[in-house]
Amino acid sequence: MSDSSRSLRADSRQTQEDILAASVELFSQKGFAPASMRLIAAKAGVNLALLNYHFGSKLNLFEASFLHCAAPINAERIRLLDELESNVADPTLEQIVIAFVDVGAVGDANWSRMIARVFVESDEISQPILERAFRPTLQRFKTALQRVLPEVEEETLEMRFHFLVGSMLHLIRFSSPLKLSENGRKNWGPNNGLDELVNFVVGGLRAGGSHPFSDRRVAYRRLS
Amino acid sequence: MSDSSRSLRADSRQTQEDILAASVELFSQKGFAPASMRLIAAKAGVNLALLNYHFGSKLNLFEASFLHCAAPINAERIRLLDELESNVADPTLEQIVIAFVDVGAVGDANWSRMIARVFVESDEISQPILERAFRPTLQRFKTALQRVLPEVEEETLEMRFHFLVGSMLHLIRFSSPLKLSENGRKNWGPNNGLDELVNFVVGGLRAGGSHPFSDRRVAYRRLS
């Protein structure tokens, strides 16, 4: 069973790769429910039953598709952070953010869209998958961020990291923002808006505000 | 047909309200596809055929559910902004952001989750619905933001507004961030993290960085 020279012929591996490529494309574009097994099988050019034969169930296939994209992306993130910390005396906040956010270089555009998709599936599907896949990476970056932002409280930093992820996922989800004017789509410039994203989240992570929102809101509402 | 005293008895209106309440709850929690018409009908306590009778199709019901939540929320946003601009000589960036972000006071928690859900459905479903419902509100706030942030270029500001929306949706989607440590969920403090969100996006909107990302990345990558 574990003898790799006898089991797993070349055809089987190729089949599994074809299935994964097709499912990543369809899951990332349509989401879990609308991407049917038959659609995936057709796009992969394989028999329908092979999906269940090789991956067990649709949910397993979804998780496998996610890990197929998330693992190399997170590995690259860690690699960039390692490289940064071993080569530079004092990594800047910007450099750390870039190492986390610039995931487009790994795989194709569908890979990051696949990850973004998992974040918005219903909790039963996404929660267990996400926590296992991302905790180590998030922990590493949190530590790195704490070093360059010692003045930010730990809980505040975690939330700001959370917002960073939200901005990034939103950028991945939409190739362009909801258009504000009538005349078509805006030009996103170079890097698909990544440079603007970095500026934004660096500003957010560094934000100084510490007044509790509730006080300000009360004060503001009393104006009227 | 437009005679309101004859058509639309009380029972019919009640039925439609029950259907809308149930569909908002199920659509917001499960998304479009997994929330079946039968599930919605059961939760509303009405006959299955009434959903199509009153709303035409599932997609129409989805759109109606969205508008049921989005319209009052956007109205409240505009109202707060109007109030702000007519009562205060120079509204601060923080006040404008709060007027946009503090949507929890309208309806219940499902309302904002319903809106967040539409943003992550597939493009065919969400794109036309979103643009029509949000363009006026986004335009108004964009103008208000431009006034307090004259130093930020228009396109940059639009993108930063885009990231603001992403952070907000992410906060709505997750009641708590992916936990970074083993010991359960973090405490989100008062206002469900809204105060932290405001600090973060205000910092991001004010961010000074204007160096193009591509240059920095090249420089950074050459370090290794």
Place this chain on the structure above:
DNA sequence: TGCTACTTTAAACAACTGTTTAAAGTAGTA
């Protein structure tokens, strides 16, 4: 060649999907 383990196939399964239909029910009007 016969044997074994693995892979692929077409067909079928039961359950569920959104939607429609025709009939029954309801209430106000003439």
Place this chain on the structure above:
DNA sequence: TACTACTTTAAACAGTTGTTTAAAGTAGCA
């Protein structure tokens, strides 16, 4: 009471869903 317009109901429609099954196919080994 008969008439009208509107609402509700149970049942059925045709199509799709994920998954399973039994048979056929394939390749390496004795």
